[in-house]
Every structure is written in C-alpha cells, then in structure tokens.
Amino acid sequence: MIILTPEEVRNRFGRFFYEGVITLVDPTNNKIEIVETFGFFPGSGEWTAINRCRAGGIVEYCELYGKTTVLRARIGESEVRFGPVDQEQGGQGLEGALIEGDTVRTKWAGIAGAGLSVAASLAQAPGVISACYPTEEDLQAGGRHTNRVEIITPRYEKITIGIDDTDDPEGGATWSLALNARHEAAGLEGVEPLFLRLAQLYPKSPYKTTNCTSTIMTFAVKPGIEDALIKTVADIVRSQTRSEDTGLAVLRGIGVPESLLAFGRETKKRMVSLEETAIFETWDNLRIIEIGKGTRGRIGALAALGLSERKDAAMLYSEPASHLVR
Numbered sequence: 001m002i003i004l005t006p007e008e009v010r011n012r013f014g015r016f017f018y019e020g021v022i023t024l025v026d027p028t029n030n031k032i033e034i035v036e037t038f039g040f041f042p043g044s045g046e047w048t049a050i051n052r053c054r055a056g057g058i059v060e061y062c063e064l065y066g067k068t069t070v071l072r073a074r075i076g077e078s079e080v081r082f083g084p085v086d087q088e089q090g091g092q093g094l095e096g097a098l099i100e101g102d103t104v105r106t107k108w109a110g111i112a113g114a115g116l117s118v119a120a121s122l123a124q125a126p127g128v129i130s131a132c133y134p135t136e137e138d139l140q141a142g143g144r145h146t147n148r149v150e151i152i153t154p155r156y157e158k159i160t161i162g163i164d165d166t167d168d169p170e171g172g173a174t175w176s177l178a179l180n181a182r183h184e185a186a187g188l189e190g191v192e193p194l195f196l197r198l199a200q201l202y203p204k205s206p207y208k209t210t211n212c213t214s215t216i217m218t219f220a221v222k223p224g225i226e227d228a229l230i231k232t233v234a235d236i237v238r239s240q241t242r243s244e245d246t247g248l249a250v251l252r253g254i255g256v257p258e259s260l261l262a263f264g265r266e267t268k269k270r271m272v273s274l275e276e277t278a279i280f281e282t283w284d285n286l287r288i289i290e291i292g293k294g295t296r297g298r299i300g301a302l303a304a305l306g307l308s309e310r311k312d313a314a315m316l317y318s319e320p321a322s323h324l325v326r
Contacts, residue, residue: 001132001133001134002132002133002134002135002136002138002139003130003131003132003133004123004130004131004133005129005130005131006123006124006125006126006128006130006131007124009120009123009124009131010124012120012139013116013119013120013121013124013141014120015124016039016120016121016124016125017038017039017040017121018036018037018038018039018121018122018124018125018126019037019038019039019067019125019126020036020037020125020126020127021034021035021036021037021122021125021126021127021128021151021153022034022035022127022153022156022192022194022220023035023097023104023106023127023153023154023155023156024156024157024158024220024254025075025097025099025104025155025156025157025254026157026158026253026254026255027075027099028253028285029253029254029255030074030075030076031072031073031074031075031253031254031255032058032072032073032074032075032097032104032106032254033070033071033072033073033158033254034069034070034071034073034094034106035068035069035070035194035220036048036068036069036071036122036125037067037068038067038068038069039067040067041066041067042064042066042067044067045064045066045067045068045069046064048069048092048114048117049062049063049064049069049071050062050090051082051085051090051091051092051093051114052071052090052092052093052094053090054081054085054088054089054090055080055081055082055089055090055091055092055093055094055109056078056080056081056093057073057078057079057080057081057093057094057095057096058073058074058075058076058077058078058094058095058096058097059071059072059073059093059094060072060073060074063311065195071094072254073094073097074097075097075098075099076096076097076098077095077096077097077098077107078095078096079095080093080094080095080109081093082109082110082111082114083111084111084112090114091110091111091112091113091114091115092108092109092110092111092114092115092117092118093108093109093110094106094107094108095107095108095109095148099155100152101155102154102155102222102223103129103152103153103154103155104152104153104154104155105132105150105151105152106150106151106153107148107149107150108122108148108149108150108151109146109147109148110146110147111144111145111146111147112142112143112144112145113142115141115142115145115146115147116141116142116147118147118149118151119131119133119138119139119141119147119149120141122149122151123149123151127153127154128151128152128153129152129153129154130152131149131150131151131152132149132150132151132152133147133148133149133150134148134150154222155222155223156192156220156221156222157220157221157222157223157226157252157253158218158219158220158221158252158253158254159218159219159221159226159229159230159250159251159252160216160217160218160219160250160251160305160308161216161217161218161219161230161233161248161249161250161251162199162214162215162216162247162248162249162250162251162300162301162302162303162304162305162308163177163178163181163214163215163216163217163237163246163247163248163297163301163304164201164214164215164246164247164297164298164299164300164301164303164304165207165243165245165246165247165296165297165300166237166240166241166242166243166246166297167209167242167243168209168242168243169209170242171242172209172241172242172243174213174214174215175196175198175213175215177215177236177237177240177241178196178215178217179196180236180240181217181232181233181236181237182196182217182233184232184233184236185219185229185232185233188225188228188229188232189225190221190222190224190225191219191220191221191222191225191228191229192219192220192221193217193218193219194218194219194220195216195217195218196215196216196217196218197215197216197307197308197313197314198213198214198215198216198313198314199213199214199215199216199264199300199303199304199307199308199310199313199314200212200213200268200313200314200315200316201213201214201267201268201300201303202267202268202269202270202271202272202317203316204271205271207245207296212300213314214300214301214303214304215304216304216305216307216308216313217233218308226252230250230287230289233248234248234289234291237291238291241291241292243292243294243297244292244293244294245292245293245294245295245296245297246291246292246294246297247288247289247290247291247295247296247297247298247299247300247301247302248288248289248290248291248297248301249280249286249287249288249289249298249301249302249304249305250286250287250288250289250305251285251286251305251308252285252286253285255309256305256306256308256309259279260280260286260302260305260306261306261307261310262306263276263277263280263302263303263306264302264303264304264305264306264307264310264313265306265307265317267299267300267303267306268303268316268317269317269318272299272303274295274296274298274299276299277298277299277302280302286305288301288302
C-alpha cells in the first residue's frame with residue numbers, strides 16, 4: 001500500500017481543481033453521504049454522478065446541486081460494474097465505505113479519465129487526509145489505465161435544522177435569520193455548513209405573516225460537536241426572532257423517515273394541528289426546541305425537516321409553475 005498526502009498527490013500529478021469533499025456517516029441507519037464540490041460545472045458533477053450510479057456497488061443515488069454532488073450509499077463493501085462506459089457499466093465506481101474511529105475510508109475504482117479523477121483529482125481535494133494506492137500500477141492514471149484508491153477523510157455526522165415563525169407584520173424574514181445563525185455556526189470548530197432550503201407551506205394559513213414559508217439548514221458536524229451547534233443556532237434564533245411562536249426542530253442522521261416526510265407534505269395542502277406534532281416528541285433522533293411562549297412554530301419547523309431532502313420543497317401542493325422548473 002502506497003500512502004500519499006494531498007500535497008504529495010499534487011506534486012506527483014499536478015494541480016487539479018476540486019473545491020472540497022465532506023464525508024458524513026450514520027451508523028444507525030447504515031448510511032453514508034459524500035458531498036463533493038467540483039471546480040468546474042456542470043460537466044464534472046453530471047458525468048461523475050451518472051457513472052457512479054451506473055457502476056452500482058454501494059451507491060444508492062446521487063443528487064446534483066450546481067457544481068456540488070451529494071452521493072448517498074450504504075456503509076460496507078460491494079463489487080462495482082466499471083470499465084469502458086456502456087449501458088451496463090460506468091467508468092467510475094464506489095466499492096466501499098468503512099468507518100474507522102474519527103475517520104472514514106472510501107474505496108474507489110476508475111478507468112481512463114475516470115481513473116485519473118479519483119487517483120489524482122479527488123485524492124488531493126480539500127478535506128482529504130490521505131490517499132492509499134494498493135499498487136504502483138494504481139499511480140499510472142489516464143489513457144487505458146485502471147486505478148483503485150482508498151480515500152481517508154474526517155468523520156462527520158449530519159444535523160438538519162428546521163425553523164419557522166420568526167417574523168411579524170412589521171419586519172423580519174425566517175430565511176434571513178437562518179442565514180445569521182448559519183454564519184455564526186460556521187465559526188465553530190468541527191462544523192461545516194452544507195445547504196439551506198426554503199419550504200413553502202399551506203399558503204391559506206390564517207397565522208402566516210405573508211408567504212407561509214419555513215427554512216431548512218443542514219450541517220456536517222464532527223462527533224461531539226452536535227450540542228454546541230444546536231445551542232449556537234438556538235441562541236441566535238432566540239435573540240433575533242420577532243415572534244412569540246417561533247419553532248425550531250433538529251433531526252440527527254442521514255435520511256428522512258417516511259412519516260416525517262408525510263407530515264411535511266400534509267402541511268403543504270391543509271392546516272395541520274399542534275396535536276399532530278405530538279408523535280415526534282418521543283423520537284430519539286429528533287428534538288423540538290420551543291423558542292418563545294407559543295408553540296405554533298413547531299408545525300413549520302417539523303415540516304421543514306420532513307421536506308429537507310425535497311427539491312420541490314419550495315413548490316405549492318398543486319404548483320401551476322412546476323412544468324417550467326427543471
């Protein structure tokens with residue numbers, strides 16, 4: 001096994017242009033998410049995503065957000081179908097993902113340019129600790145060469161936070177307050193902000209200020225930092241909200257349970273009662289934080305968690321403009 005640091009990889013192959021890689025794990029659900037930001041888009045992310053999915057292995061699916069891809073997979077190892085690209089195999093695959101204490105080892109295979117991508121480009125990305133090549137031949141990349149490499153990255157876990165009801169008729173906006181909280185949380189060591197998303201809820205709610213929209217934030221957090229992150233966000237929301245009914249809800253782990261997703265969908269099409277939120281109070285991986293004297297904001301905060309993985313979160317239940325959004 002030949003072990004190189006990202007700097008040594010760069011010295012050997014030249015500079016590539018990954019902007020970063022973050023690896024999140026959820027041992028309870030046997031899930032892993034790899035968040036990669038490419039230096040160029042959309043080509044790098046699109047080609048990489050479809051080839052990894054075609055190759056199979058432990059990959060479940062991949063989503064594209066501009067020049068960032070989020071690949072979800074199972075923890076473990078499995079053979080991939082990779083080689084010269086055709087209908088049955090992809091040029092690059094993820095063969096394994098293993099948790100090793102505070103680090104994660106992901107195992108990659110690629111051929112030709114896709115081999116160069118993992119052996120030389122991913123291996124030097126910001127966020128990588130080291131790259132392990134099984135043989136000298138795996139350091140011969142490009143052309144017709146086949147490459148395998150194991151990438152060691154820090155272990156992160158996923159925290160999703162939903163916020164609702166922070167403004168009043170005179171001012172404020174939940175998404176703006178959320179950005180303030182996100183900025184503050186980004187200063188914590190061991191916290192990496194990921195995505196922010198808006199969720200359009202039932203627009204005929206008599207309690208809305210104007211748009212009836214909640215906000216979702218996701219973070220990558222190193223083990224042991226979760227409580228500090230939650231306290232930081234809650235403190236900012238508490239100090240800046242203009243409402244007595246502000247709600248904040250926190251989901252730990254990768255994936256949204258079906259019942260929580262169903263709850264989020266219901267809040268798009270009708271008035272949901274506070275009583276319907278009671279089933280979530282006993283969940284081990286979900287925490288509801290009341291910010292003010294009232295509790296009505298917990299509905300939108302929980303809905304935000306339920307819709308946190310939906311690209312159509314910003315749409316109405318029956319969205320007339322959906323055919324124009326691609």
